Amino acid sequence: MAVNDDALLTEQMAYYRARAPEYDRVYAEREDLRELLTVVDDLPIAGDVLELACGTGQWTGALAARAHSVTAVDASPEVLGIARARTASADVRFERVDVFNWQPPRRYDTVFFAFWLSHVPPSRLSGFWNTVAAALAPHGRAVFIDEGPAAAAREDVAGEVRRLEDGSEYRIVKVFHDPEQLTGELTELGWSADIRTREEFFVGIAEPRSATFA
Amino acid sequence: MAVNDDALLTEQMAYYRARAPEYDRVYAEREDLRELLTVVDDLPIAGDVLELACGTGQWTGALAARAHSVTAVDASPEVLGIARARTASADVRFERVDVFNWQPPRRYDTVFFAFWLSHVPPSRLSGFWNTVAAALAPHGRAVFIDEGPAAAAREDVAGEVRRLEDGSEYRIVKVFHDPEQLTGELTELGWSADIRTREEFFVGIAEPRSATFA
Numbered sequence: 001m002a003v004n005d006d007a008l009l010t011e012q013m014a015y016y017r018a019r020a021p022e023y024d025r026v027y028a029e030r031e032d033l034r035e036l037l038t039v040v041d042d043l044p045i046a047g048d049v050l051e052l053a054c055g056t057g058q059w060t061g062a063l064a065a066r067a068h069s070v071t072a073v074d075a076s077p078e079v080l081g082i083a084r085a086r087t088a089s090a091d092v093r094f095e096r097v098d099v100f101n102w103q104p105p106r107r108y109d110t111v112f113f114a115f116w117l118s119h120v121p122p123s124r125l126s127g128f129w130n131t132v133a134a135a136l137a138p139h140g141r142a143v144f145i146d147e148g149p150a151a152a153a154r155e156d157v158a159g160e161v162r163r164l165e166d167g168s169e170y171r172i173v174k175v176f177h178d179p180e181q182l183t184g185e186l187t188e189l190g191w192s193a194d195i196r197t198r199e200e201f202f203v204g205i206a207e208p209r210s211a212t213f214a
Numbered sequence: 215m216a217v218n219d220d221a222l223l224t225e226q227m228a229y230y231r232a233r234a235p236e237y238d239r240v241y242a243e244r245e246d247l248r249e250l251l252t253v254v255d256d257l258p259i260a261g262d263v264l265e266l267a268c269g270t271g272q273w274t275g276a277l278a279a280r281a282h283s284v285t286a287v288d289a290s291p292e293v294l295g296i297a298r299a300r301t302a303s304a305d306v307r308f309e310r311v312d313v314f315n316w317q318p319p320r321r322y323d324t325v326f327f328a329f330w331l332s333h334v335p336p337s338r339l340s341g342f343w344n345t346v347a348a349a350l351a352p353h354g355r356a357v358f359i360d361e362g363p364a365a366a367a368r369e370d371v372a373g374e375v376r377r378l379e380d381g382s383e384y385r386i387v388k389v390f391h392d393p394e395q396l397t398g399e400l401t402e403l404g405w406s407a408d409i410r411t412r413e414e415f416f417v418g419i420a421e422p423r424s425a426t427f428a
Contacts, residue, residue, distance in 0.1 A: 004383050008375065156376050157376060158376065159375030160371050160375060160388075161373030161374060161375060162371060162372065163371075163372040167218055168218075169218050171375045171383075171385060
């Protein structure tokens with residue numbers, strides 16, 4: 001299983017590198033996604049923010065408007081190039097990071113990730129949340145957004161086959177989380193989480209439980 | 215693209231053969247699917263029925279109860295073996311058929327397929343419906359059920375990665391249809407279609423439009 005997840009993650013990374021030029025189309029076509037971007041204003045984005053899997057920076061500007069600084073990371077240099085061109089703020093820096101093989105060099109007040117959790121294989125979920133915890137300052141919070149639970153019941157779905165304009169196909173990880181079940185998993189991993197459904201998406205806020213006693 | 219679809223279809227067929235022993239679990243686990251089986255009683259299932267992609271025969275018995283005869287076909291001998299063992303009716307016969315490479319040898323009053331249309335690649339959709347038309351007697355109708363349009367907006371999703379209990383992974387075709395858009399596509403292909411959403415599923419009834427003038 002671990003071998004399969006490694007292969008899937010490698011192919012997923014290749015997909016998002018190759019998809020960089022087509023990446024923004026889904027935001028251009030889907031009004032619900034553009035509308036969702038405004039949710040940032042209702043979320044506890046504060047202080048120094050780390051954005052994981054920032055992609056082409058669709059969310060980065062909205063984060064920067066509410067943060068002291070933003071460090072936005074992604075595994076794909078291709079999307080980072082687009083994100084840099086899009087984001088004209090001195091308070092934002094971009095870095096190439098493979099979050100599955102990374103130790104955060106400092107701590108942040110907020111760790112934000114949109115449409116990333118569904119791309120984390122279940123076998124890596126616990127390690128991923130440990131990385132998020134290691135990136136959070138005391139009283140820091142993780143804020144995350146993803147697609148809703150419509151397909152969460154299908155445990156045999158390990159991913160999706162995505163097709164680019166040139167017809168090439170890539171396997172990627174795609175795990176749909178049920179908010180209630182995800183809250184339970186986070187509780188077991190030592191987090192206190194509040195995850196709410198918003199139309200076909202969910203929006204979560206979580207902090208390491210030990211922090212509540214700090 | 216065609217080459218990719220051929221590869222996907224080959225892998226999809228291998229998946230459903232290998233999945234045969236695990237196939238019924240989703241029906242055991244999902245009450246909504248078991249409840250959905252009762253929809254057959256409200257549908258125009260009549261006369262001699264052809265069931266495409268019958269799988270392990272979850273729907274075959276309910277069809278047989280309302281039909282004069284059922285011919286149930288699937289590409290996988292493994293699921294046909296399970297379907298035969300499950301279905302104790304002299305009015306049902308099972309046949310191994312790859313519907314993408316098949317000319318129906320006779321015509322039927324009803325052609326039924328549940329959870330199959332989403333596994334037909336878009337490049338094969340028109341040919342598939344031609345096969346259905348060629349299998350229908352005058353005034354015969356196609357009756358079909360599938361998963362609803364939750365993910366229909368994502369045109370770059372060409373399939374899913376499915377994982378079996380042993381950890382092996384397969385790419386399969388998985389296209390979510392929007393009922394309204396599918397109705398338009400069928401109209402263009404010469405069909406008259408009535409497709410209704412039922413909870414997270416859709417249920418469609420279609421007949422070749424020329425038949426309405428027969």
